[in-house]
Amino acid sequence: MVKDRPSPGLDKVFQALSHPVRRAMLRRLMAGELNLGELATPFKMSFPAASKHVRVLERARLVRRRITGREHVCRIEPKPLAAVNEWLECYRELWDANFRRLDDLLVEMEAEKPSETIKK
Numbered sequence: 001m002v003k004d005r006p007s008p009g010l011d012k013v014f015q016a017l018s019h020p021v022r023r024a025m026l027r028r029l030m031a032g033e034l035n036l037g038e039l040a041t042p043f044k045m046s047f048p049a050a051s052k053h054v055r056v057l058e059r060a061r062l063v064r065r066r067i068t069g070r071e072h073v074c075r076i077e078p079k080p081l082a083a084v085n086e087w088l089e090c091y092r093e094l095w096d097a098n099f100r101r102l103d104d105l106l107v108e109m110e111a112e113k114p115s116e117t118i119k120k
Contacts, residue, residue: 007083007087009060009061009080009083010080010083010084010087012059012060012061013060013061013062013080013081013083013084014084015056015060016056016057016059016060016062017060017062017084019053019056021043021045021053022053022056022057024042024043025039025053025054025057025063025074026057026062026063026076028042029063029074029075029076030076032075033073033074033075034073034074035071035072035073035074036050036051036054036065036071036072036073036074037050039054039074051072054072054074057074060080061077061079061080062076062077062080062081063075063076063077064077
């Protein structure tokens with residue numbers, strides 16, 4: 001169950017996930033570590049622009065960056081996504097309950113429906 005307490009970490013995660021480029025970067029990092037150039041390539045953006053997006057992901061603790069010389073290598077940190085999943089879980093339960101009620105209603109309506117006979 002989700003606890004009713006302020007969660008600045010969760011707020012940062014949602015803020016980081018609010019941009020489509022950052023979501024795409026996270027998806028690409030699911031396959032493994034990438035350097036900043038590799039991460040930026042599909043978006044045709046400069047190193048500084050990609051670095052800004054990675055900084056937002058780092059502040060949300062979704063990405064960890066390792067700098068070796070001039071190379072910046074990024075990897076995903078899944079733990080904050082688990083917190084998002086936990087937060088969303090109560091809404092999944094709500095939707096499941098609504099769909100179960102809808103299924104019950106449809107079964108009830110189908111049972112009340114007079115059988116149709118084919119006239120020839």
